[in-house]
Amino acid sequence: xxxxxxxxxxxxxxxxxxxxxxxxxxxxxxxxxxxxxxxxxxxxxxxxxxxxxxxxxxxxxxxxxxxxxxxxxxxxxxxxxxxxxxxxxxxxxxxxxxxxxxxxxxxxxxxxxxxxxxxxxxxxxxxxxxxxxxxxxxxxxxxxxxxxxxxxxxxxxxxxxxxxxxxxxxxxxxxxxxxxxxxxxxxxxxxxxxxxxxxxxxxxxxxxxxxxxxxxxxxxxxxxxxxxxxxxxxxxxxxxxxxxxxxxxxxxxxxxxxxxxxxxxxxxxxxxxxxxxxxxxxxxxxxxxxxxxxxxxxxxxxxxxxxxxxxxxxxxxxxxxxxxxxxxxxxxxxxxx
Amino acid sequence: xxxxxxxxxxxxxxxxxxxxxxxxxxxxxxxxxxxxxxxxxxxxxxxxxxxxxxxxxxxxxxxxxxxxxxxxxxxxxxxxxxxxxxxxxxxxxxxxxxxxxxxxxxxxxxxxxxxxxxxxxxxxxxxxxxxxxxxxxxxxxxxxxxxxxxxxxxxxxxxxxxxxxxxxxxxxxxxxxxxxxxxxxxxxxxxxxxxxxxxxxxxxxxxxxxxxxxxxxxxxxxxxxxxxxxxxxxxxxxxxxxxxxxxxxxxxxxxxxxxxxxxxxxxxxxxxxx
Numbered sequence: 381x382x383x384x385x386x387x388x389x390x391x392x393x394x395x396x397x398x399x400x401x402x403x404x405x406x407x408x409x410x411x412x413x414x415x416x417x418x419x420x421x422x423x424x425x426x427x428x429x430x431x432x433x434x435x436x437x438x439x440x441x442x443x444x445x446x447x448x449x450x451x452x453x454x455x456x457x458x459x460x461x462x463x464x465x466x467x468x469x470x471x472x473x474x475x476x477x478x479x480x481x482x483x484x485x486x487x488x489x490x491x492x493x494x495x496x497x498x499x500x501x502x503x504x505x506x507x508x509x510x511x512x513x514x515x516x517x518x519x520x521x522x523x524x525x526x527x528x529x530x531x532x533x534x535x536x537x538x539x540x541x542x543x544x545x546x547x548x549x550x551x552x553x554x555x556x557x558x559x560x561x562x563x564x565x566x567x568x569x570x571x572x573x574x575x576x577x578x579x580x581x582x583x584x585x586x587x588x589x590x591x592x593x594x595x596x597x598x599x600x601x602x603x604x605x606x607x608x609x610x611x612x613x614x615x616x617x618x619x620x621x622x623x624x625x626x627x628x629x630x631x632x633x634x635x636x637x638x639x640x641x642x643x644x645x646x647x648x649x650x651x652x653x654x655x656x657x658x659x660x661x662x663x664x665x666x667x668x669x670x671x672x673x674x675x676x677x678x679x680x681x682x683x684x685x686x687x688x689x690x691x692x693x694x695x696x697x698x699x700x701x702x703x704x705x706x707x708x709x710x711x712x713x714x715x716x717x
Numbered sequence: 718x719x720x721x722x723x724x725x726x727x728x729x730x731x732x733x734x735x736x737x738x739x740x741x742x743x744x745x746x747x748x749x750x751x752x753x754x755x756x757x758x759x760x761x762x763x764x765x766x767x768x769x770x771x772x773x774x775x776x777x778x779x780x781x782x783x784x785x786x787x788x789x790x791x792x793x794x795x796x797x798x799x800x801x802x803x804x805x806x807x808x809x810x811x812x813x814x815x816x817x818x819x820x821x822x823x824x825x826x827x828x829x830x831x832x833x834x835x836x837x838x839x840x841x842x843x844x845x846x847x848x849x850x851x852x853x854x855x856x857x858x859x860x861x862x863x864x865x866x867x868x869x870x871x872x873x874x875x876x877x878x879x880x881x882x883x884x885x886x887x888x889x890x891x892x893x894x895x896x897x898x899x900x901x902x903x904x905x906x907x908x909x910x911x912x913x914x915x916x917x918x919x920x921x922x923x924x925x926x927x928x929x930x931x932x933x934x935x936x937x938x939x940x941x942x943x944x945x946x947x948x949x950x951x952x953x954x955x956x957x958x959x960x961x962x963x964x965x966x967x968x969x970x971x972x973x974x975x976x977x978x979x980x981x982x983x984x985x986x987x988x989x990x991x
Contacts, residue, residue, distance in 0.1 A: 381811075381813040381839065381842075381851040381852055382835065382839075384813070384852060385813075389829065592827060592828070594828065595821075595829075598818070599818055602805055603803075603805060605770040605803075608790045608794075609769070609770070609790075609793075609794060609799050609801075610794055610819065610822060610874070611790055611793075611794030611821050612791075612821070613789070613791075656810070657814075
C-alpha cells in the first residue's frame with residue numbers, strides 16, 4: 381500500500397506532463413493552421429516579436445481566442461462530465477444530464493426568434509436557459525427525494541420538455557431555423573476576444589473549485605449517507621458541485637453551442653486507462669477534453685478538410701468514437717465508475 | 718460515570734410500519750452493548766439512527782451529553798464511526814483506499830492523504846489482520862474480507878463511539894472471535910461500542926445486551942442474565958437449552974428439537990399448471 385500511495389502522485393505528475401505537452405503541441409498547431417498557414421517561427425514571432433502585421437492580426441485576434449475558447453470549453457466539459465458522473469453515480473451521465481443542453485438550446489432559439497434582439501444576446505439567453513433547466517431539475521428532484529436517480533429522471537423530463545418546445549419553434553419558424561441549427565451543432569468559428577474574456581474568467585474559478593473537491597467527490601461516490609458519516613457536508617457538496625459544474629458548462633456552451641461526447645467520454649478514457657479516482661479523472665479528463673476539442677477544431681479549419689466549416693461536435697465524435705470503441709473493446713471489463 | 722450515548726424514547730416509522738417504538742437505553746463509556754433480535758426487529762435501524770442516517774419521528778439521542786443533531790458532520794465523524802452494511806460496490810478502488818476514507822475526518826490535506834493517515838490506515842488494517850488484502854481491488858474481495866476492510870475503515874476514523882452492524886456476518890469462526898476480541902480491547906481503551914449480532918454465543922463478549930423484537934426492547938441487561946431459555950422462546954420462538962461454560966463464561970445453545978421442518982406444499986414444487 382505504501383508503494384501504491386507513493387506511486388499515485390508520480391503517476392499523476394507523469395500523465396499531467398504528458399497531456400500538457402500534447403496540449404501545448406496542439407495549441408501551437410492550432411495557431412499555425414488555417415486558410416493562411418503559418419510556420420511555427422512565424423507564430424512565435426507574431427506572439428512575441430511582432431513584425432508582420434498580417435500574421436500578428438491573424439494569430440492574435442482570430443486564432444488565439446478561438447484556440448483558447450476551444451481548449452477551455454473542452455476542459456470544462458471534461459471536468460464537469462467527471463463530476464456529474466460521480467454525483468449521479470452513473471457512468472452514462474454527461475454534463476448535459478440535468479437538461480443543460482436542451483435548456484441552453486431553447487434559450488438560444490428564443491433569442492434568435494425574438495425580433496430586434498442583437499446577435500450577442502444569444503449566449504445570454506442560452507446561458508439563462510441552461511442554468512434554469514438545471515435548477516428546475518434540482519427542484520423537481522428535491523421534491524421527489526429519490527436521490528441521484530430521481531435527479532437524472534427529473535433532468536430527462538426537463539430536457540425532453542425543452543427539446544419538445546424547441547422542435548415546435550423550429551417547425552413554426554422554419555425560415556429562421558438555419559441560424560438556430562448552426563448554433564446547435566456547435567462551432568468556434570466566431571470566437572473573439574470578447575467571448576474569451578467572458579468565458580475564461582467565469583469558468584476558471586468553477587473548474588478550480590471542482591478540482592479542489594476531487595477527494596471529497598470520491599467519498600460522495602459511496603452515497604450521501606456514508607460520505608456524511610465520514611465527515612463531509614455531503615448534501616451541500618452535492619448541490620454545490622452540481623450547480624457549479626452546470627454553471628461552467630452553461631457559460632461555455634452558450635458561446636460554442638452544444639458539443640456532445642467530450643464530456644461523456646473524456647472522463648471514461650481516464651478511467652479506462654489510468655484510474656477511477658477523481659483526483660485523476662477530473663484533471664486528466666479536463667486535459668483529454670481540451671485536447672479532443674482542440675484537435676477537432678483544428679481539423680475543421682484545416683485545408684485538408686474538404687467540407688468547409690462543418691460542426692466541430694460532429695468531428696469530435698468522428699475521431700473520438702473509434703478511439704473509445706477501441707478502449708471498450710480492449711478493456712471493456714473495466715468500464716464503469 | 719459519563720454516559721456516551723443516551724437514547725430517549727426513539728421511534729422510527731417507514732410509511733406505516735413501526736420499525737422502532739419508544740426505544741430507551743444508556744451506554745456508558747468503555748462498554749460494549751450488544752443488540753440482538755430476529756430479522757426485522759430494528760437492530761440496523763437503531764444503529765442508523767445513532768449514525769444520523771435515519772431521523773426518528775420522535776425521541777432524542779445524545780452523544781456525550783450533546784444532542785446528535787447539533788454536531789456538524791465533521792465533528793460527528795470524529796465522535797462516532799459506523800460500519801453499516803449497505804456499502805456499495807463497483808468503483809474499482811483498492812482496499813487500503815477504502816480504509817483511508819475513514820481518515821478524512823482528521824485530514825489536513827485537501828487532496829492527498831498524508832503519511833499520518835497512511836499510518837492510521839495501516840494500523841487499522843493490521844488490527845483486523847487484513848494487511849495482506851490492502852492492495853487488492855475492493856470489489857474482488859469476498860464478503861468476509863470486505864467486512865474486515867469496512868471495520869478497518871471505521872477504526873481509521875479514530876472515534877470514541879463505534880457502531881458495528883453485524884460485523885461478524887460472513888466471517889469465518891476464527892475471525893468472528895478475533896473481531897469480538899478486538900472489540901474487547903478497544904473497549905478497554907475506553908471506546909464505546911454498539912454492535913448488532915445474530916450469533917447469540919458471541920453476545921457473551923458484550924457488557925450489556927439489548928434484545929429487540931418488533932421495534933421494542935423486550936429485555937436488557939448482562940448477558941448471563943438475559944440469555945435464557947425463556948428469552949429464546951419468547952424472542953426467536955425456539956426451544957433450546959442454554960448452558961454456560963463456567964471457565965470460558967461462554968454459552969452453549971443447543972436446540973431441544975430441530976423445529977417442525979416446513980413441508981413444501983405440493984403446489985410449489987409441482988410442474989403441472991392447473
